[in-house]
Amino acid sequence: MSEQKIELYDGPAGGWGALKSVARTLNEQGVPVKGAKTLLHANQTDGFDCPGCAWPDRDHRSTFEFCENGAKAVAAEATARRATPEVIGAKTLAEWAGASDYELEATGRLTEPLVYDPETDRYQRTTWDAAFALIGRALQALPDPNQAIFYTSGRTSNEAAFLYQLFVREYGTNNFPDCSNMCHEPSGSGLRPTIGVGKGTVTLADFEQADCILVFGQNPGTNHPRMLGELRAARKRGAKIISFNPLRERGLERFADPQNAMEMATLGDSPISSHYFQLKVGGDFALLMGMCKRVVERGLLDHDFIREHTHGVDAFLASVQAQPWAPLELASGLTRAQIEQAADLYASSERVIACWGMGITQHRHSVATIQMIVNLLLLRGNLGRPGAGACPVRGHSNVQGDRTMGIYEKPPAAFLDRLGQVFGFEPPRAHGVDTVGAIEAMLAGRGKVFIAMGGNFAAATPDTAATWRALRQCELTVHITTKFNRSHVVHGRQALVLPVLGRTEIDVQATGPQGVTVEDSMSMVHLSHGMNAPASPHLLSEPMVVARMATAALPQSRTPWLQLAGDYAAIRDKIEAVLPDFAGFNGKLKRPGGFRLRNTASERVWVTASGKAEFSAHALPTDLATERVAERHRDQRVFTLTTLRSHDQYNTTIYGHDDRYRGVYGHRRVVFINAQDLKDLGLAAGEWVDITSLYCAEGGADVQQRRAERFLLVAYDIPRGCLASYYPETNPLVPLESFSVTARTPTSKSIPVVLTPHAGSAAADAA
Incomplete structure (x- = not known):
């Protein structure tokens, strides 16, 4: 970790600072040569797609069409570090719980499937056959398919996402919380x-x-x-x-x-x-x-x-x-x-x-x-x-594509009709749970098996204490992933961690090397191939993991799961059969840069109730959370806190502890505050405070409190009455009950909070 300091940054974004940061990351991951060569093949017609964000590339043919954080994502995946069963099993999960998010992922790439041993409180090596048998038994034992919850990260490919939603709907539920529920x-x-x-x-x-x-x-x-x-x-x-x-x-x-x-x-x-x-x-x-x-x-x-x-x-x-x-x-x-x-x-x-x-x-x-x-x-x-x-x-590289593939708890009837026709079954029609609903279901005992296709659910979600209680109440948690993270430490009574190939790695199946597709923020769909040898000979691809879970859980299924997982072009043929916008899917992928899905609004064709674009009349909101809380806490200054990323971070993945553009080095537990607000509070930059969030429901009188301790005050150019701090450190402050109207996205950008001096600090002693 770099030296801890707060120092004004007066340079531009990008520039030599970006190149130095990339070079440092490549060296830290132990792949300065291999990583650089990998980057040279990013976003080319014969290379792989950057596993970072969903911003589109120009024709996917530019040798250097990558950015600082994209380079860090590639380096993190191509790391020389290996999280073998011996490395992970060297500590109990109680010991791993004390590690930072950065330290957990810094163990490197997972190499073999792991199963939790409750007697030793450790993960230990297991076989793929044993892992899938455990999943099959757990899913078959549930009296109601809706007691299983299937989470999806936006880094999942179209092919994996399509098979995943098919498997889950054949199993009998629309419980598809995903990262979209928490962002867009x-x-x-x-x-x-x-x-x-x-x-x-x-x-x-x-x-x-x-x-x-x-x-x-x-x-x-x-x-x-x-x-x-x-x-x-x-x-x-x-x-x-x-x-x-x-x-x-x-x-x-x-x-x-x-x-x-x-x-x-x-x-x-x-x-x-x-x-x-x-x-x-x-x-x-x-x-x-x-x-x-x-x-x-x-x-x-x-x-x-x-x-x-x-x-x-x-x-x-x-x-x-x-x-x-x-x-x-x-x-x-x-x-x-x-x-x-x-x-x-x-x-x-x-x-x-x-x-x-x-x-x-x-x-x-x-x-x-x-x-x-x-x-x-x-x-x-x-x-x-x-x-x-x-x-x-949008954020994750395929968060938009996952939704297009059917990762949605409220699927359209037309999609379900066609899915059932193509695969010969009756899909469930009842809406499933979203992310907030999934946490609520697990807390209430209605969600008993939790399976995550990528992501870091325990770190990404709101109301950390409630989310962790929910996960720990599950009978089984399963995480399909490339690296060790917080969600694997916060586990159910039984737990599996299943390692898979990354986007940068060569994926060879029964019919030969495979390519996967993603859809970017502008509806462009393109094919990419991995360039690196797999991190371990024991890794499976995400489509194969889905196929083997389905085979274990659905022994009567007529879907040729293993055959589809052995030929991704066959999966794309099925996608084409279900989704009309993908007509000629495999053929279109031969075009350099891929193809764009039809966007009716771009054509001024309005698929709305009136057949026209709709103006929406909304009144100015007046009953706001911060104002409600301030009325009940007139003796304290109530601020509105927004959560954000540091520059050495992508979503919940922490690459380092620097936020170069904001002048923060070696720190993550910081809170940005207006200098005049600091003065009014009688505090000074460099002092430590605790943050307490206050939540009062609309029309309610009770105020809930959540607390996050020891944050460094940093004077910053931010409007008075407003604060900013990094997540996931501040996720414990986000109430599970507070979410956007109709969309149910957690209100992580508008949290009413108060600041108090941290115990042991000079300000606390003075008070």
């Missing part, structure tokens, strides 16, 4: 009823034509670094980049492209945002309503588009015209002049793209906020034409 579920929930698709409507080609790009609640410098290349190119040709974010993020300010020789040689960089608005945490809805109000007041509407393509405009116009300005200013944290400036910049542009990340989705009223983004775009016809549209920027 509100995007789909907000977009489907308004424009007819739950996905973004733009491609990279649209970024070349846009003259204005709005960026809401997103930090691409850390979460999607390759996006900075598109923003940089747009800014260089004169497009306006307007960013709305509570924190000043370096990636939205300046960027030095590590792949631009001139910029690197001259230590140059490029500005990104032309305008930057620091609104309050959770102030986006009020901002957007104000922008719509200003556009309407100025009469800058695309009347022809509205008349031909939309429905519900009169009710929407009435709602924004009736809304006074003062509450919008108070809720957004911006002045009326600032909101009007943002609206005027938007209205003066001909082709506008609106992008957003989890700073928008993880709030109580996130669905309404996304629909307000749609309203803003509809007012000026910025949907379904070149250079314009909606762009939810």
Whole structure:
């Protein structure tokens, strides 16, 4: 771990800092040569797809189309370290529980299947046959298939996801919690009823034509670094980049492209945002309503588009015209002049793209906020034409593809009809549980077997204490994974850890080497092949693990599971048979860069109840969590905390303890706070505090408290009344009962909290 310090970073995003960080990571993983060679083959037609984020690549043919965090993801997978049964079994799980998330994954790649031995409290080596027999017995013993829960990570390939959902539905349940439930579920929930698709409507080609790009609640410098290349190119040709974010993020300010020789040689960089608005945490809805109000007041509407393509405009116009300005200013944290400036910049542009990340989705009223983004775009016809549209920027590399493949607890009837016809069974029709519902079911004893296809459920989920109790109540937990993580330490009475091939590794099955497909954030589907030898001869592929689980649990199934797992092209033939948009699937994959799935909203074909794009009228939310708590705690200063990633992190995977762009080195338990708020509290930067979250349900009187201890105060450029800190360290503060309306995504970006000096600190002693 690097030296612990807080030090201002005044350089650009990217640049030499990114290259140095990648070099350090490659060396730490013990693969400086192999890792570099692996990166050279990333995103090529004959190489593998980056296992990082879902931002698209240009044609998937660029030798160097990878970013700092993508390089770290590749290095982590290609590591020379091996988490053998001897390494994992050297400690009890009680001992492993004391390790950090970084230390758990730093053990390296898992090499053989592991089973939990309750007598020794250790994982020990088992065989694949024994593991699948245990899974088969456990699933067959359940009196109700709905007592089994099947989680999915967004890094799962299309082929594995399709087989997985088929297996689970043949077994008899739609219990499919997945990582979408915790991130962009509100995007789909907000977009489907308004424009007819739950996905973004733009491609990279649209970024070349846009003259204005709005960026809401997103930090691409850390979460999607390759996006900075598109923003940089747009800014260089004169497009306006307007960013709305509570924190000043370096990636939205300046960027030095590590792949631009001139910029690197001259230590140059490029500005990104032309305008930057620091609104309050959770102030986006009020901002957007104000922008719509200003556009309407100025009469800058695309009347022809509205008349031909939309429905519900009169009710929407009435709602924004009736809304006074003062509450919008108070809720957004911006002045009326600032909101009007943002609206005027938007209205003066001909082709506008609106992008957003989890700073928008993880709030109580996130669905309404996304629909307000749609309203803003509809007012000026910025949907379904070149250079314009909606762009939810998703996280995991195939989180969008998993949903397309049927990983969804509320599957459409048409999908189930076709699945049943193709495979000759009657799929279950009752909706299953989402992520919050899965935790609730396990806590209540209704969920007895938990199987996770990738991910780190125990670290990614809200309300850590409740989630861990839930997992420990299970009769069996099964994790299909590449590396050891927190979820394997928080286990059921019986537990298995099953190691699989990574995206970078050569996958040879009965019919020869296999390739897998993913779908990126812009609906592009492409094929990739691994380049490295497997980390262990004992690894199975994810499709094969699914096939063998299905064979063990469904002995009467007519599906040729092992045959499908031996030939991924055969799986793709079945995908084509079930999903019309995949007609000619295998043939289309021969095109360099793959193919794009049809997006009806891009064509101005609106698959909605009215047959048109829908305006959505929403009132400004007034009963907010922080205000409710503040009314009951007038003796304490109540802040709104947002959780975020550090720069040495991808979701719950911790690559190191530095957050270079925010000037944090060697720390993770930090809390960013406005300097004036520090002064008002009588505290100082560098002191330690405890964070207590306070939750009060709407209309309720009781206040629940959750606590996370010992966080370092860091003065930062963030609006007053707002705090920021890293997850998963702050996940214990997120109430399980607090989630977005209709989408049920945990409200990890708007947590009411109070700060108190940590026991033993100078501030605590003074108090």
